[in-house]
Amino acid sequence: AQKVTQAQTEISVVEKEDVTLDCVYETRDTTYYLFWYKQPPSGELVFLIRRNSFDEQNEISGRYSWNFQKSTSSFNFTITASQVVDSAVYFCALGGSQGNLIFGKGTKLSVKP
Amino acid sequence: DTAVSQTPKYLVTQMGNDKSIKCEQNLGHDTMYWYKQDSKKFLKIMFSYNNKELIINETVPNRFSPKSPDKAHLNLHINSLELGDSAVYFCASSSGRIRIFGPGTRLTVT
Numbered sequence: 001a002q003k004v005t006q007a008q009t010e011i012s013v014v015e016k017e018d019v020t021l022d023c024v025y026e027t028r029d030t031t032y033y034l035f036w037y038k039q040p041p042s043g044e045l046v047f048l049i050r051r052n053s054f055d056e057q058n059e060i061s062g063r064y065s066w067n068f069q070k071s072t073s074s075f076n077f078t079i080t081a082s083q084v085v086d087s088a089v090y091f092c093a094l095g096g097s098q099g100n101l102i103f104g105k106g107t108k109l110s111v112k113p
Numbered sequence: 114d115t116a117v118s119q120t121p122k123y124l125v126t127q128m129g130n131d132k133s134i135k136c137e138q139n140l141g142h143d144t145m146y147w148y149k150q151d152s153k154k155f156l157k158i159m160f161s162y163n164n165k166e167l168i169i170n171e172t173v174p175n176r177f178s179p180k181s182p183d184k185a186h187l188n189l190h191i192n193s194l195e196l197g198d199s200a201v202y203f204c205a206s207s208s209g210r211i212r213i214f215g216p217g218t219r220l221t222v223t
Contacts, residue, residue: 035212039154045203045214089154099144100169101212103156 002027004094006104013082014112021077021107023092029053033095034068034075039106040088050095051075082111116140117215119204125221126194134189134218136204143208144168145187147179150201150217162187194222 003026013019025034036048049059051068059066063080079086089106096102117138126132138145146169147159161169165181176192187204199222204215 037214043201043219044216045205047211047213050211091156093156095212099161099163099207100158101146101148106154106156 002029002094002096002100002102004092004102004104006090006092006107008107009105010108010110012110012112015084016081017111018078018080019082019109019111021079021090021092021109023075023077023104025073025075025092025094027094027096029096035091035093035095035101036066036075036077037091037093038088039091045091048077048090079109082109084111084113087111117204117206117213119202119215119218121218122216123219123221125223127223128194128196130194131190131192132194132220133191134202134204134220136187136189136215138185138204138206138213138215140206140208140213142206142213143184144206145181145184146205146207146212147187147189148203148205148214150203152200156203160187160189191220194220196222198222 005024032053034051038046056068065078067076087110089108091106092104094102120135144163146161150156159173160179162181178190181187201217201219203217205212
């Protein structure tokens with residue numbers, strides 16, 4: 001069975017702090033994809049990153065970075081020097097061979113000034 | 114220039130009514146989806162269409178019927194609405210590389 005676990009329900013930090021959002025997944029597929037989406041208070045789902053199972057290279061995009069560790073089935077997301085505008089619910093998701101996208105329950109990040 | 118659009122954005126209706134939500138994408142993607150986000154923010158796929166053909170149909174009541182008139186459109190029709198149908202419904206499309214979501218339709222059944 002496929003499953004995504006985001007153990008942190010809510011995280012609260014002060015602006016400029018670094019914060020890491022955890023994501024652990026389960027799948028029997030050998031080829032799969034991992035995603036992160038941001039859902040700000042306005043409600044839309046914003047695509048952040050897609051990573052395939054063969055590419056374990058970590059990625060950095062501005063203040064965002066992602067750490068994919070296949071050995072521990074984790075795909076963690078770090079925001080460096082957080083800002084108030086980063087406040088949102090962040091979803092990790094797993095895409096398998098059948099095209100479905102399994103979402104975690106989300107982590108609500110609150111960044112206070 | 115919106116990539117995936119949904120109408121309406123808000124929908125308030127009474128129990129027992131029939132309603133439709135429309136979705137259009139201008140990305141040229143082959144696959145489109147409907148997801149439901151409940152009050153606890155949990156997102157779950159409902160349907161997936163590839164080139165107008167149904168490929169994923171999760172356990173969803175028969176009252177929900179997707180319709181894809183062409184590759185760029187996937188509409189969701191809901192019959193006999195119930196209180197439990199209140200949620201945010203997201204349409205999405207993908208080319209297999211990234212999945213883009215529409216802005217969502219907040220459905221409230223009273």
